[in-house]
Amino acid sequence: MKNVQKTGVRLFWQMLILLLIFLMFPRICMADQSDNENTNGVLPDNVGGEGIDVVFCIDNSGSMWSQQEIRDQAVRSICNLAVGSDIHIGGVYFAGDIYKTKGLTPMEKEEGGRQILEGFVDEKRQDENNRNTNIGNALEAARGLFEDQDASRQRFVILFSDGINENLAQDSAYKEAADKKTLEQAQLLQQENIPIYCVYLQKERNDEQYLRNLVNYFGENSYDQERFKKVTEDQIDTLTAQFAQIFFSMQNDMKYRKVEVDSSGKMGFYVPELGINKIQLFMDGNVQYEAVLDSPTEAEEDAASWTDGKSAYITVNNPTSGDWTLEITGDNKEEVNGSLAYYSYLTAQAEFISAEQEEKAEQLYRKEPLLLRVKLIDENGDVIHMNSGAELTASVTLKKDNGETEEQNLSFSQTEENWESEEFAIDDYGAYTVKLNVKYQDLIDLNYTLAEGQIEGRAPVTYDKEEVYYGTRHQDEITFSLEKADMFQDPDGDQVTLGQVTQINKENPVEVEEQDGLVLVTAKTEGDIEFAINLQDETGLQSIATIKGEVRERGTMTMAGYIIIAVCVIIAFLIIRSGGKRKKKKLEEQIRELQKRLAGMIDQYEQAEKTVKGRRKKEKEMETNLEQLLKSFRAHCEAHLTKWQMEDYKVPELLKQGEKLLGSTDGNSESPEFILDLEDIPDPRGLRSADMTGKTKGELKKMKKDLEEEIQSTEEEQEELSDRDRIARDRYRKMEKLGDRASRLQMEILEMLNRPVTCDLTLEWGEYFGAKRARQKGKALTGYYRLDDVVFLAGGEKLTLGDALKGETTGVYVYGSREEAEEGLFLRGEFPFRLREMASGQEARSVKEALLHRGRKYTIDTESTGIMTIEVK
Numbered sequence: 001m002k003n004v005q006k007t008g009v010r011l012f013w014q015m016l017i018l019l020l021i022f023l024m025f026p027r028i029c030m031a032d033q034s035d036n037e038n039t040n041g042v043l044p045d046n047v048g049g050e051g052i053d054v055v056f057c058i059d060n061s062g063s064m065w066s067q068q069e070i071r072d073q074a075v076r077s078i079c080n081l082a083v084g085s086d087i088h089i090g091g092v093y094f095a096g097d098i099y100k101t102k103g104l105t106p107m108e109k110e111e112g113g114r115q116i117l118e119g120f121v122d123e124k125r126q127d128e129n130n131r132n133t134n135i136g137n138a139l140e141a142a143r144g145l146f147e148d149q150d151a152s153r154q155r156f157v158i159l160f161s162d163g164i165n166e167n168l169a170q171d172s173a174y175k176e177a178a179d180k181k182t183l184e185q186a187q188l189l190q191q192e193n194i195p196i197y198c199v200y201l202q203k204e205r206n207d208e209q210y211l212r213n214l215v216n217y218f219g220e221n222s223y224d225q226e227r228f229k230k231v232t233e234d235q236i237d238t239l240t241a242q243f244a245q246i247f248f249s250m251q252n253d254m255k256y257r258k259v260e261v262d263s264s265g266k267m268g269f270y271v272p273e274l275g276i277n278k279i280q281l282f283m284d285g286n287v288q289y290e291a292v293l294d295s296p297t298e299a300e301e302d303a304a305s306w307t308d309g310k311s312a313y314i315t316v317n318n319p320t321s322g323d324w325t326l327e328i329t330g331d332n333k334e335e336v337n338g339s340l341a342y343y344s345y346l347t348a349q350a351e352f353i354s355a356e357q358e359e360k361a362e363q364l365y366r367k368e369p370l371l372l373r374v375k376l377i378d379e380n381g382d383v384i385h386m387n388s389g390a391e392l393t394a395s396v397t398l399k400k401d402n403g404e405t406e407e408q409n410l411s412f413s414q415t416e417e418n419w420e421s422e423e424f425a426i427d428d429y430g431a432y433t434v435k436l437n438v439k440y441q442d443l444i445d446l447n448y449t450l451a452e453g454q455i456e457g458r459a460p461v462t463y464d465k466e467e468v469y470y471g472t473r474h475q476d477e478i479t480f481s482l483e484k485a486d487m488f489q490d491p492d493g494d495q496v497t498l499g500q501v502t503q504i505n506k507e508n509p510v511e512v513e514e515q516d517g518l519v520l521v522t523a524k525t526e527g528d529i530e531f532a533i534n535l536q537d538e539t540g541l542q543s544i545a546t547i548k549g550e551v552r553e554r555g556t557m558t559m560a561g562y563i564i565i566a567v568c569v570i571i572a573f574l575i576i577r578s579g580g581k582r583k584k585k586k587l588e589e590q591i592r593e594l595q596k597r598l599a600g601m602i603d604q605y606e607q608a609e610k611t612v613k614g615r616r617k618k619e620k621e622m623e624t625n626l627e628q629l630l631k632s633f634r635a636h637c638e639a640h641l642t643k644w645q646m647e648d649y650k651v652p653e654l655l656k657q658g659e660k661l662l663g664s665t666d667g668n669s670e671s672p673e674f675i676l677d678l679e680d681i682p683d684p685r686g687l688r689s690a691d692m693t694g695k696t697k698g699e700l701k702k703m704k705k706d707l708e709e710e711i712q713s714t715e716e717e718q719e720e721l722s723d724r725d726r727i728a729r730d731r732y733r734k735m736e737k738l739g740d741r742a743s744r745l746q747m748e749i750l751e752m753l754n755r756p757v758t759c760d761l762t763l764e765w766g767e768y769f770g771a772k773r774a775r776q777k778g779k780a781l782t783g784y785y786r787l788d789d790v791v792f793l794a795g796g797e798k799l800t801l802g803d804a805l806k807g808e809t810t811g812v813y814v815y816g817s818r819e820e821a822e823e824g825l826f827l828r829g830e831f832p833f834r835l836r837e838m839a840s841g842q843e844a845r846s847v848k849e850a851l852l853h854r855g856r857k858y859t860i861d862t863e864s865t866g867i868m869t870i871e872v873k
Helices: 013-023 061-084 110-119 135-146 170-189 208-215 233-249 559-640 641-648 651-662 697-752 801-805
Strands: 001-005 051-060 087-094 098-106 154-161 196-202 228-232 257-259 266-271 276-284 287-293 302-307 312-317 322-329 337-344 347-354 370-377 392-398 405-416 419-421 430-440 443-454 465-474 475-483 495-501 511-517 518-523 528-536 540-555 761-765 768-772 784-786 791-794 797-800 812-816 824-837 843-853 859-861 866-872
Touching: 051 061, 051 135, 098 110, 098 135, 135 154, 135 170, 135 511, 154 208, 196 208, 208 228, 208 312, 228 233, 257 276, 266 443, 276 287, 276 322, 287 312, 302 528, 302 797, 347 430, 370 392, 370 430, 392 443, 465 518, 475 540, 495 511, 511 528, 559 651, 559 697, 641 651, 651 697, 761 801, 768 801, 797 801, 843 866
Parallel strands: 051 087, 051 154, 154 196, 196 228, 465 540
Antiparallel strands: 001 287, 087 098, 257 337, 266 322, 276 312, 276 337, 287 322, 302 312, 347 370, 370 419, 392 405, 392 430, 405 419, 430 443, 465 475, 475 518, 495 528, 511 518, 528 540, 761 768, 761 866, 768 791, 784 812, 791 797, 812 824, 824 843, 824 859, 859 866
């Protein structure tokens, strides 16, 4: 079908195959995954769909000139493999300055690929006036290429360099400026969420750590584990492989197959019905060979092939499903290697089916029998009927409310339209996630998140009743029973408890209790009744069952009915009578348990109150200490710092936080804001020790009810006390942290004020010339001074720069160097100023702070003065 002839040269195919994996990624839109049914299909988790923008920053400094050919070949190979994919490639060739740039160019079509391969990736110039290294310039140019591009696409910078920022003269000022710019640009890339990757060519000197730091944006990160690759000079043949690894590390792990022909030069492979819209073969070998690819049918396939003089490619769009054969002919055909990759456009649709109702389950519930139905859809919207070699499995993971995780695996069987799972159920409450895996041999491995949601509880289902209820009279009351199943059912199988009874017909109130699986209802008298019972399951969900109708004594039935049940009535009467004593005894036991519980709660409350009082005392001490500390801190700052310096050190912000925090209490250690008065709250009626001797059943019921109410009240007070304790504890911690912060800042300011200024400064401004000495009247100058304080000698009179500015200011403060190893002066400005080291030959840069080294001259340009000359001695 397709015939490719090639004269082989050595190429490092082994790692380039990894990049082919990238080309397998389908380009489709993400679907909403929040519903139980994915009607539009979902993209595999391990497939990127938003497109990729990549800018290569390629070092062309003097030390790289001997490796220009192999360097460019490595980049060209990657660009070649990207042809036909949703990748935009741009580039920057740099040394001290930029050699050339290429804007981001789409690689979907051959024209874009040709622009990159033929028009850009071939830099042979060796400019003696541009052989230094400034990575910051390259990163700045790369950032410029991303401007005005689609922000939804993934963006990457891939740097190739053999060293650090430097120039031929080994000028430290050049290095300092280049390092600063590199730091600034790296941090801007970090803010813009653009990862930096690096391939480092190590030569005689080891500059690895600097480039690792660059990959980590010079921060406390560990991106270098995946974003940094090192190649030593004697391993330069693997440069292409390292570039491919970097490129591959930006993608998720997709599958590929290594091209290995048999002794006859053939390799067979099968294209399954799995939404394959492209196959791509990459071949390389240091031999002459011819490649022919045969399709399963005689029909013409949409195929293309090309070479770039280094390697060969065959691409087939929308390949026919079936057996394909690659045949290599030539004297040394076994030396031809390469890779086979599939582009797969395959989305998944899924829905849950209630196994009992045999219809879509709109919401999933605990212990509900379910089926999972899955469809696989190709790019034309057609349902895929997978081949027998394909595997489809799913897992359901439940994160329970208690934090435990439970997983069950599902197997599937294929129907005419769907894949349907075995029946399963989710047995607890919590958050669930359903994952799907589609696998075909070693070529396709796709993972989908089909659904995510919450297993919700359902309130008990109630059956309101309205009928005539026949009961048994006991003293003045009538008792009848109801089956629980006639009143309610919990659809999730939870235990249901009876709660509060609401009397709707208050003229004939009822009492309700559970006994032996029945609901016993005792009415005050015969006649109409109507009441509601609050029901609550294990999860706290509630519902209400309403009971209404008429209560009659069984004796009012017809004579015929009485004769039929007379014996039963007598027996029931005897049971109820004998049961009355048991009920009273049980009631007394319940009261004793409630009294015991209340006594324990009060003990806990009293202990908690002591704790809160103790904490409030400590808090009061902390208030006093913090107030004194902040007062001293404020006075110290106002005495030694200017208003701007206080703002620079964020002193007003800290003091404002202190005022707000100290103003959040009334200062009373017994305040009800933090504690509760014990005497006004627990058990004022002495219920915890009340005597039950001689009390009637009705009095015992009232006593039980009072105890339950007192317990509920005490629980509420305990909760309120706990809240007050939490408020006090949190406030104490905030004061403690603020005090620590104020102490550290005060120490930092003291350290600055006591730091010696070890260098003299001379200042030349037009006709004015002045100086500021490091020693004043025999004493070392410490702390800081303002540039405005420099004294000029003008006409025999002393005049400061500030005087000459007549009300304006430079806003520049001069401090001793913070670095012991570097003598000089540290400048910090209220406003940006432009600074240039005169010997460096570089342009002035706008800064707000800078270190001026001893023995060097600088120009400084402020808004109020224009250009002045500073020398540090």
